[in-house]
Amino acid sequence: MKIIAATFRKADGDGKARRTMLGVLIRRLNPNRILDLNPLARAAVPIRRVRIGLRHHRTLALLAAAAMALLLWSGCAVEVKDTSRTFTAVVIDAGHGGRDSGATSRYAGLEKDAALDVAMRLRPRLEAAGFRTVLTRSDDTFIPLDERARISNREKNVIFVSIHFNYSRRADIRGTEVYYHSRCSAEIARNIISQVCAIPGTSSRGIHSANFRVLKKNQYPAVLVECGYLTNPYEGRRCRSGAFRDQVAEAIARGIVIQRYGGGKMVAAE
Numbered sequence: 001m002k003i004i005a006a007t008f009r010k011a012d013g014d015g016k017a018r019r020t021m022l023g024v025l026i027r028r029l030n031p032n033r034i035l036d037l038n039p040l041a042r043a044a045v046p047i048r049r050v051r052i053g054l055r056h057h058r059t060l061a062l063l064a065a066a067a068m069a070l071l072l073w074s075g076c077a078v079e080v081k082d083t084s085r086t087f088t089a090v091v092i093d094a095g096h097g098g099r100d101s102g103a104t105s106r107y108a109g110l111e112k113d114a115a116l117d118v119a120m121r122l123r124p125r126l127e128a129a130g131f132r133t134v135l136t137r138s139d140d141t142f143i144p145l146d147e148r149a150r151i152s153n154r155e156k157n158v159i160f161v162s163i164h165f166n167y168s169r170r171a172d173i174r175g176t177e178v179y180y181h182s183r184c185s186a187e188i189a190r191n192i193i194s195q196v197c198a199i200p201g202t203s204s205r206g207i208h209s210a211n212f213r214v215l216k217k218n219q220y221p222a223v224l225v226e227c228g229y230l231t232n233p234y235e236g237r238r239c240r241s242g243a244f245r246d247q248v249a250e251a252i253a254r255g256i257v258i259q260r261y262g263g264g265k266m267v268a269a270e
């Protein structure tokens with residue numbers, strides 16, 4: 001077993017590549033198996049590594065204690081009320097805003113604008129389907145991640161849907177991803193991604209569990225939709241168009257309606 005201390009930069013999601021943190025990984029003898037003890041490190045890329053020899057027992061003990069503390073801390077998760085089949089309202093969270101522009105690329109505008117636009121197109125569709133809606137932001141305002149979760153936690157019988165667009169250093173990467181944290185959110189993630197990926201020309205990169213703050217701090221089922229890669233030439237240009245954002249909003253609304261009522265009730269707003 002080797003212990004590796006690493007400084008991490010968060011790769012993407014609800015904070016983009018801005019935050020750094022110390023993560024601790026315990027690598028077992030099998031190099032393919034890495035025990036990730038830092039919940040925030042799961043979506044992170046190591047940028048600097050320091051190898052520590054086994055003879056440095058004191059350092060080893062300290063790191064092991066830190067790892068255990070992180071493990072315990074990550075276990076103190078918010079208790080989630082499973083409203084995934086009963087919800088009457090949807091908290092729509094347009095990612096980023098204000099001084100936090102999110103991702104951008106030469107093909108697309110700013111992520112914060114695209115996310116808000118999809119959120120505003122999603123809202124009337126959900127209301128037409130009978131849901132009450134709550135927006136974490138309805139203009140270009142910076143809202144801290146914890147506040148977004150607090151807005152959701154103040155509500156009753158809701159689910160939380162966060163809208164984002166993605167970024168990669170590799171221009172060839174494209175596709176839709178949906179993230180969730182609590183187990184009862186996975187079905188919502190599946191329903192949304194299957195509807196979004198039914199849009200012609202859209203590909204799926206699957207659903208994934210993640211420790212994004214807005215998901216982890218949420219007391220309700222919560223998903224984060226990465227509607228496409230702004231950094232992919234095809235998808236970036238598409239994400240810029242109102243017509244595509246309209247299709248995405250409708251697909252997300254359909255996924256939510258199917259989650260709540262099954263496939264029989266379609267979204268009325270066009």
Ligand SMILES: [Zn+2]
Pocket residue numbers: 013014015095096102103111164165
């Ligand atoms: Zn984002």
